[in-house]
Structure formats: structure tokens, C-alpha cells
Amino acid sequence: VQLQASGGGLVQPGGSLRLSCAVSGPFRAYTMAWFRQAPGKEREFVAAIRASGGTTHYADSVKGRFTIVRDGAKRTVDLQMNSLKPEDTSVYYCAAGTVITSTLREDSRYAFWGQGTQVTVSS
Numbered sequence: 001v002q003l004q005a006s007g008g009g010l011v012q013p014g015g016s017l018r019l020s021c022a023v024s025g026p027f028r029a030y031t032m033a034w035f036r037q038a039p040g041k042e043r044e045f046v047a048a049i050r051a052s053g054g055t056t057h058y059a060d061s062v063k064g065r066f067t068i069v070r071d072g073a074k075r076t077v078d079l080q081m082n083s084l085k086p087e088d089t090s091v092y093y094c095a096a097g098t099v100i101t102s103t104l105r106e107d108s109r110y111a112f113w114g115q116g117t118q119v120t121v122s123s
Contacts, residue, residue, distance in 0.1 A: 001023065001024065001025035001026055001027075001030070001096055001111075001112040002023070002024040002025060002112075003021055003022070003023055003024075003094050003095070003096060003112055003113060003114035003115075004021065004022045004024075004114055004115070005019060005020070005021050005092065005093065005094045005114035005115060005116060005117045006019070006020050006021075006022070006117055007019040007020050007117060008091075008092060008117030008118045008119045008120075009118075009119070009120070010120045010122065011084055011119070011120070011121055012121070012122070012123050013084060013085060013086060013121055013122075013123055014083060014084065015084050015121070016080070016081060016082045016083075016084065017081045017084065017119060018078055018079070018080050018081070019034070019078065019079040019081065019092055019094075019117060019119070020076050020077075020078045020079075021034075021076060021077045021078070021079075021094030021114055022075065022076050023075045023076065023077065023096065024075075027072065027075050027096075028051060028072060029051055029098065030051055030096040030097060030098060030112075031048055031049070031050050031051050031096070031097055031098070031099045031104055032048065032049050032051075032068075032070055032077040032094065032095070032096050033045065033046070033047065033048035033049075033068075033094070033095045033096075033097075033104065033110060034046040034047050034048075034068065034077075034079045034092055034093065034094055034095070035092070035093045035095060035107055036088075036090035036091065036092045036093065036119075037090055037091050037093070037116075038089060038090040038091075043093070043107050044059065045059050045104075045105040045106075045107070046058070046059055046062055046066065046079070046092070047059065047062065047066055047067075047068040047079060048068065048099075048104045048105070049068045049069070049070050049077065050101075050104075054070065055101075056068055057101075057104060057105070059105075061087075062081075062088075065081065065082050065083045065084075066079060066080065066081050066082070067079070067080040067082075068080075077094060079092070079094075081119070084119075084121045085121060086121050086122060087121075088119060088121050089119060089120050089121050089122070090118075090119060091116040091117065091118050091119075092116065092117050092118075092119055093113055093114055093115075093116045093117075094113070094114040095107065095110035095112060095113050095114070096110060096111070096112040097109055097110035097111045097112065098111070
């Protein structure tokens, strides 16, 4: 499985961005997730969407502002980010794995990773 993330950039506080993760290889079987890592900080969970049923999970810090969606036909997983804040500034990574609900917030559970895309929220 290969993942290619895109869509990052510079945006003002309160603005929006949409990240996209293109998946090559098996897609339907995996839970897909987005993580982020700011300079000097550990990588943290942002959002995930389960393979079956499409159940979504979000970090408390982004709940209500971010939406994760998967498109089986396009083989993509997008992260729509609204009401962006300076603290959302990070490198964002998409990930794929066979994970259970209780562990889907743990980056070590994901076997496949994209290369990361920079999101900067600044005026």
C-alpha cells in the first residue's frame, strides 16, 4: 500500500484547507487516519475512519472543525479542515492499517504512511 498526501499550504486563522490522501493498493480493508506532528512535539492523532461502516473518530482538539471522508471510487481519504487555528500548524500524515477501535489513536498501530504535507496557519 502506498499513500500520497497533498493539499497543505498557508492559510489565515479561521480559514479552511482540504487535505487529500491517494491510496495505491488495497484500500477497503484498512482503517484510514490522519496524524500530525508539530516541531518539537510527538506525532498526535487527528482523525480516523473505519474500513467497514465508515465510523469516524476525532481528537477532541479538532472535533466539530475537521471532517474525515473516504471515497472508495476515487481511492482517497480527505480531511476537510475548517476554522483553522495557529495551533493546527503541523505536518499532516495519512496512515492506513488494520486496527481495532481501542487502538486506532495510536500511531504505532498503522503499517502504512504517506510522506506528510505541511499546514501552516498564520496571519
